[in-house]
Amino acid sequence: MTHTLNRRGLSEDRPGEEIVFLAMAHRKEKPQKAEAMRQMARTVLRYGPKNIIGAPLGLDPPAITEMCARAGIVTAVFTDKEDVLALVRDIKSQKLGVSVVLSALFSDVRDICTAAGIREHTYNVSLGIFGKTEKLPDEQTLRITTQCGHGLVSPHLVNHILKRMNKGKMTSAEGAQLLVKPCVCGIGNPQRFKRLLDEKAAERRDL
Numbered sequence: 001m002t003h004t005l006n007r008r009g010l011s012e013d014r015p016g017e018e019i020v021f022l023a024m025a026h027r028k029e030k031p032q033k034a035e036a037m038r039q040m041a042r043t044v045l046r047y048g049p050k051n052i053i054g055a056p057l058g059l060d061p062p063a064i065t066e067m068c069a070r071a072g073i074v075t076a077v078f079t080d081k082e083d084v085l086a087l088v089r090d091i092k093s094q095k096l097g098v099s100v101v102l103s104a105l106f107s108d109v110r111d112i113c114t115a116a117g118i119r120e121h122t123y124n125v126s127l128g129i130f131g132k133t134e135k136l137p138d139e140q141t142l143r144i145t146t147q148c149g150h151g152l153v154s155p156h157l158v159n160h161i162l163k164r165m166n167k168g169k170m171t172s173a174e175g176a177q178l179l180v181k182p183c184v185c186g187i188g189n190p191q192r193f194k195r196l197l198d199e200k201a202a203e204r205r206d207l
Contacts, residue, residue, distance in 0.1 A: 004103040015081060025037055037071075038066070041065040043087065052076040053068065056184055075187050088118070092116060148183035161178060162200055162201055172198045176197060
């Protein structure tokens with residue numbers, strides 16, 4: 001799940017703002033784990049993720065469930081620690097035999113695992129971005145684009161949405177819904193997209 005490690009702008013001042021969930025069956029076990037992944041998807045959907053794999057493609061919950069069973073993967077994003085804690089406890093009790101990863105602030109993950117009576121066994125961290133960093137977009141734009149770890153949310157799309165917002169042709173909520181579509185993993189956070197677009201638009205108006 002290393003493609004989530006470069007998300008920027010999360011802060012311990014806003015605990016639980018963004019928690020990415022991943023469950024994946026080993027590639028050699030996908031056929032045997034199909035029913036387990038189907039149940040995993042149903043369980044994740046039950047706890048109201050803000051986004052989930054398949055949703056950017058317009059799939060409904062039954063179609064998402066079947067896609068997860070075939071692909072052997074469930075990815076989703078949450079914005080409430082208590083929801084994720086309840087989800088982790090539920091999955092723990094089901095004993096589906098599928099690996100689960102949480103990608104978030106270390107403090108959020110530790111709180112959830114401790115409350116669920118489990119212990120984290122691995123931590124991955126990003127060392128940052130090296131090279132000609134002066135060519136990167138500004139920090140606020142990066143906080144939007146890095147929500148898609150595969151680089152499918154373009155800074156040009158962000159700029160286009162901001163121009164339309166400043167002309168009164170689009171709301172930040174509509175812009176957020178456009179931004180979630182390229183990230184087919186379903187881990188773009190529309191709630192955070194909206195907040196960041198509002199902040200960026202206000203910043204431009206003040207110039």
